[in-house]
Amino acid sequence: MKRFLLVAGLWLAGSVAFAVDHNNIDAGRPLSFDDAEAIAYRERAVEFGAKLVSPHEKSLGAAGALEFLYGFARDSHVSLDLDPSWGARAGSDEERFDIGNVAVGLFHNFNREVKNLPAFALRGDVFLPTGRNTGGADIRLRGIMSKTVQQYSHLHLNIDSTFVSDPDPGERNVIPALTLGWSRPIGYPRVFTRTLVAEAGVRSSDLNGSGPIASLGVGLRQQMTVRSVMDVGVRSDVIGGRSAPRDNVAVIVGYSVGF
Amino acid sequence: MFPMSRLILIGVVLLPAFQPLSAEAPMAKMSMPKESAETSVRNLPPMPDNLPVWLTNKRKNHIFYKQGRYNFDIYNIPKLAYDLNAVAVGHAMAYEDLVTGKAGTLDTATFDRINWVLKHPPKLMPDEAAISPTFGRRYGVLEQVFDWTHVLHAQTVDVLASIKLTPEEKDREIEALWKYYVDKVPYAVTGLPMNMAFLDGQPYSMTFREKYPKVNGLFWGYHWLQGAMYDMLSGVTLPQQKAAYDVQGDRYHKTELYRTNRPFMPMFAETSPQFALKYPHLANAFDNLHMLHDMVNDILASDWIPAPEKEKQIQRAIWLVSAQAHQGEKPGDVKEEGSMHDHRFMVGMPGMGLMKHGDEEVMWMDGMGWMSMADCHHCSMELPQGKDAWKASTVTAEGWTMRVRCPLCARDMSAETKGRAILHIPTEDPRKTLLVISDDAGNLHTENPGAFFIEQESSHRKCHRWSQAFSSRQALDRYLSDHPDSKDTKVVSFAQWAELHGKKPDTYIKPVGPHGPENPYEKKGME
Numbered sequence A: 001m002k003r004f005l006l007v008a009g010l011w012l013a014g015s016v017a018f019a020v021d022h023n024n025i026d027a028g029r030p031l032s033f034d035d036a037e038a039i040a041y042r043e044r045a046v047e048f049g050a051k052l053v054s055p056h057e058k059s060l061g062a063a064g065a066l067e068f069l070y071g072f073a074r075d076s077h078v079s080l081d082l083d084p085s086w087g088a089r090a091g092s093d094e095e096r097f098d099i100g101n102v103a104v105g106l107f108h109n110f111n112r113e114v115k116n117l118p119a120f121a122l123r124g125d126v127f128l129p130t131g132r133n134t135g136g137a138d139i140r141l142r143g144i145m146s147k148t149v150q151q152y153s154h155l156h157l158n159i160d161s162t163f164v165s166d167p168d169p170g171e172r173n174v175i176p177a178l179t180l181g182w183s184r185p186i187g188y189p190r191v192f193t194r195t196l197v198a199e200a201g202v203r204s205s206d207l208n209g210s211g212p213i214a215s216l217g218v219g220l221r222q223q224m225t226v227r228s229v230m231d232v233g234v235r236s237d238v239i240g241g242r243s244a245p246r247d248n249v250a251v252i253v254g255y256s257v258g259f
Numbered sequence B: 001m002f003p004m005s006r007l008i009l010i011g012v013v014l015l016p017a018f019q020p021l022s023a024e025a026p027m028a029k030m031s032m033p034k035e036s037a038e039t040s041v042r043n044l045p046p047m048p049d050n051l052p053v054w055l056t057n058k059r060k061n062h063i064f065y066k067q068g069r070y071n072f073d074i075y076n077i078p079k080l081a082y083d084l085n086a087v088a089v090g091h092a093m094a095y096e097d098l099v100t101g102k103a104g105t106l107d108t109a110t111f112d113r114i115n116w117v118l119k120h121p122p123k124l125m126p127d128e129a130a131i132s133p134t135f136g137r138r139y140g141v142l143e144q145v146f147d148w149t150h151v152l153h154a155q156t157v158d159v160l161a162s163i164k165l166t167p168e169e170k171d172r173e174i175e176a177l178w179k180y181y182v183d184k185v186p187y188a189v190t191g192l193p194m195n196m197a198f199l200d201g202q203p204y205s206m207t208f209r210e211k212y213p214k215v216n217g218l219f220w221g222y223h224w225l226q227g228a229m230y231d232m233l234s235g236v237t238l239p240q241q242k243a244a245y246d247v248q249g250d251r252y253h254k255t256e257l258y259r260t261n262r263p264f265m266p267m268f269a270e271t272s273p274q275f276a277l278k279y280p281h282l283a284n285a286f287d288n289l290h291m292l293h294d295m296v297n298d299i300l301a302s303d304w305i306p307a308p309e310k311e312k313q314i315q316r317a318i319w320l321v322s323a324q325a326h327q328g329e330k331p332g333d334v335k336e337e338g339s340m341h342d343h344r345f346m347v348g349m350p351g352m353g354l355m356k357h358g359d360e361e362v363m364w365m366d367g368m369g370w371m372s373m374a375d376c377h378h379c380s381m382e383l384p385q386g387k388d389a390w391k392a393s394t395v396t397a398e399g400w401t402m403r404v405r406c407p408l409c410a411r412d413m414s415a416e417t418k419g420r421a422i423l424h425i426p427t428e429d430p431r432k433t434l435l436v437i438s439d440d441a442g443n444l445h446t447e448n449p450g451a452f453f454i455e456q457e458s459s460h461r462k463c464h465r466w467s468q469a470f471s472s473r474q475a476l477d478r479y480l481s482d483h484p485d486s487k488d489t490k491v492v493s494f495a496q497w498a499e500l501h502g503k504k505p506d507t508y509i510k511p512v513g514p515h516g517p518e519n520p521y522e523k524k525g526m527e
Helices: A002-011 B004-018 B024-030 B037-043 B078-099 B103-119 B133-138 B140-161 B167-184 B207-211 B213-233 B238-254 B273-278 B280-301 B307-321 B386-391 B407-415 B460-466 B473-482 B494-499
Strands: A044-055 A061-073 A076-082 A085-087 A102-111 A119-128 A138-149 A153-163 A174-185 A194-204 A212-225 A228-240 A247-258 B349-353 B363-365 B369-371 B393-397 B400-404 B421-425 B434-438 B444-446 B452-455 B467-470 B491-493
Touching: A138 B133, B078 B103, B078 B133, B078 B140, B078 B213, B078 B238, B078 B280, B103 B213, B133 B140, B140 B167, B140 B213, B140 B280, B140 B307, B167 B280, B207 B213, B207 B280, B213 B238, B213 B273, B213 B280, B213 B393, B238 B393, B238 B421, B238 B434, B273 B280, B273 B349, B273 B386, B273 B400, B280 B307, B280 B349, B393 B407, B400 B407, B407 B421, B407 B434, B407 B452, B407 B460, B407 B467, B407 B494, B444 B494, B452 B473, B452 B494, B460 B467, B467 B473, B491 B494
Parallel strands: none
Antiparallel strands: A044 A061, A044 A247, A061 A076, A061 A085, A076 A102, A102 A119, A119 A138, A138 A153, A153 A174, A174 A194, A194 A212, A212 A228, A228 A247, B363 B369, B393 B400, B393 B421, B421 B434, B434 B444, B452 B467, B452 B491
């Protein structure tokens, strides 16, 4: 069950994010997918997030997100993030405050979009067992492909594989996931500060035999100042096996600052 | 159960779906040339040998701007900041429409769309790449060149608009920004003066301005603003900057954006000569960038060039103005006159390469006729250079900015112009420039009415001595006590000075072009 915290953290609370621009889509800000663009070389960014969750068959809970990113080389950045939680949460009977797992990530973009060639990127995250009832460091690899469609819309395919180092009995040691994200700036040709995002995803439950979990989400990223973006979104694990730990709905809000 | 194999299967099914939705496929058809590729290619200049690999790079190469406490201080002057935001939108919209088969309505529908944004400028800088995604996918390296030099534009203007930096810190930071600009990437634009006749003398040159005069007018209007703002912001206080932009912004919106009769793009030294003299490498880089815009526009608008050849010619155009192509060369160097490596500049103006139809002595300046950059445009006497360059006044009117030798020359020249004018008049202290604004009726106003002048009119051979401005009565008195020979000089307050009008300068000589006094652009059909 504790694995759900890891997976949920990966998907919902916002792990690594990109450049602070409403058009650059950040995992967790507000949905779970990444686009294939790293933050700029020598850019720093801090991202804050909060969400209210309604776990399946549980009372309400809340979670936060705090992330720091640094573009350490061209087309590459490192990240450090923390996802604390309060109250009820899927996949655990724990309701006490949990600092969550600290994650250290590395992101590399291989190419920008060139004509019909999509942009490709790879990221890896190591989740250190700093949260309650966790043991062993887990690793997630994510392949990302971004492609422009119909001039202004973009598709972002994320393929994940999370390797669990110390699974409990009945838990998987490899958790695959696939997310198709969509983004489109809205308001053109008169407004240039807003991007609509949506996603559909499917992931394996962290419990053996509990079937896949399918999710949907929609959100908005709004440029607030030259350096900051606010995001809001709502996500739901719409389909899942009876025993699969999942959230009925999560309402997310965040704020990102680049400097 | 949801094994990885199923996920992979879903991915395989989804991936091909990306292709048919692409905006690339129909564009290729729309770019079909009118003439045969063989004929077209034969007329185009060959690609240079051994082009560097960065010209075909497929990386994003996004580099963050130089850190500084002045960043975004352009928002101290909100009207100017917003207008610059709109400039970014205009460029991107036009490029996107050019490469997505909408060139036919560029001067109508696209113009109207851009014009709406110019009249309702966005409060935040838009992401140009997001507005022109198709253009970016096709010409990504060009986008990198544009973006990187636009960052230099933005940051240098932030420095000038900053109220956190001293004048000395501003000078140092502008040079530091230049170093950052040229050192960090291989695709910086050269700061050397380039021969504009060569760059604008390609087989495709002038196509865009002839086919799309209204959108070209907008582009040149943007470039006018991007040039004019530097002298407008230099050496004056924030309230003065705002007052000056009330005049310049009005000119920009009412006139400069909609001009379709310019013979050539606005040059930096025509709109900010003091800045171009002080920072010739920046002025040249910005002019070269703007010329690259023109070359790219012309290539894209030339239907006779096959699409693959357009990509090559754009690569060549980037190379021609790149810093790397001119490594080791210096201002004034000439490998071959009228070529890519002709770095001669106008006498008295190292921040300006040789212009079409002109020579090192004179150039044809739109609205002014033949002009020498080394001499006062009012009295023809030599202008101060080097460390004394700041002692020249400037007059901004009718879209140009001219250096003049003394306050009288500035005042009288502004009186001869139509519309409002801005006078930058140096005082005894380089940090206390007197900003004077002339209204439509020629009445002069300043935010420092306590300024004083000496004006003992005589031959203009020494006008810089007998016509001087001082920031205060105390400063004037100090000058008079230090110069006993001036004790009988006529002293006037600002209000008195503003009512004076001098005689026609005895030293004035109207410059003439290398082949006569006529407008060479009219004579030669804007060649």
